[in-house]
Amino acid sequence: NAGVTQTPKFRVLKTGQSMTLLCAQDMNHEYMYWYRQDPGMGLRLIHYSVGEGTTAKGEVPDGYNVSRLKKQNFLLGLESAAPSQTSVYFCASSSVARFYNQPQHFGDGTRLSIL
Amino acid sequence: DAKTTQPTSMDCAEGRAANLPCNHSTISGNEYVYWYRQIHSQGPQYIIHGLKNNETNEMASLIITEDRKSSTLILPHATLRDTAVYYCIVHDAGGTSYGKLTFGQGTILTVHP
Numbered sequence: 354n355a356g357v358t359q360t361p362k363f364r365v366l367k368t369g370q371s372m373t374l375l376c377a378q379d380m381n382h383e384y385m386y387w388y389r390q391d392p393g394m395g396l397r398l399i400h401y402s403v404g405e406g407t408t409a410k411g412e413v414p415d416g417y418n419v420s421r422l423k424k425q426n427f428l429l430g431l432e433s434a435a436p437s438q439t440s441v442y443f444c445a446s447s448s449v450a451r452f453y454n455q456p457q458h459f460g461d462g463t464r465l466s467i468l
Numbered sequence: 469d470a471k472t473t474q475p476t477s478m479d480c481a482e483g484r485a486a487n488l489p490c491n492h493s494t495i496s497g498n499e500y501v502y503w504y505r506q507i508h509s510q511g512p513q514y515i516i517h518g519l520k521n522n523e524t525n526e527m528a529s530l531i532i533t534e535d536r537k538s539s540t541l542i543l544p545h546a547t548l549r550d551t552a553v554y555y556c557i558v559h560d561a562g563g564t565s566y567g568k569l570t571f572g573q574g575t576i577l578t579v580h581p
Binding site: 357384386388393394395396397398401403409411412443445447455456457458459460461462 | 502509510511512513514517555566567568569570571572573574
């Protein structure tokens with residue numbers, strides 16, 4: 354069972370470089386999310402998507418862009434990386450239920466260091 | 469979503485029950501209580517959720533007080549692999565929330581041999 358797969362698992366960038374983090378889910382989930390987690394803190398929502406072709410801002414969206422061209426994939430882009438974006442990035446997905454929101458399934462994270 | 473308050477850390481002996489409390493005094497009628505945990509370096513893992521009735525699954529039990537202002541997650545027989553950060557999240561089940569979760573600091577549970 355693959356579930357939610359994130360690539361790459363580790364990456365080191367220099368300030369000003371760009372990169373894209375890929376999240377893929379094989380559960381046919383409608384909703385997908387990108388979070389970041391800094392040391393000693395809980396997860397904070399960056400962007401989310403409620404369906405193919407739609408995205409929305411979360412709590413900390415500045416400096417990031419996202420795209421959801423296919424239902425199973427959610428991409429997180431850093432156009433010009435900054436040291437403040439050094440973090441662990443988690444992707445999650447969930448299905449839609451009528452009366453309550455289904456639990457989120459998380460990937461194992463991408464550890465990103467920006468020098 | 470309503471805010472939650474959890475102890476920063478707790479200890480538990482292996483094989484004993486671990487009872488993790490959570491206060492959510494401002495919870496509203498359509499908000500569910502969710503529990504997730506995060507084992508070191510891994511993504512968060514869903515444990516259980518409930519609205520007002522007590523819930524049990526293969527991982528844990530969730531006890532919600534009658535006034536819904538607090539809850540307790542119970543791991544009936546804690547093992548060393550249960551050492552993790554446990555997050556209590558109160559979440560609006562309404563359609564416009566789109567499943568977005570707000571994570572606090574959580575409780576660091578350490579299970580000792």
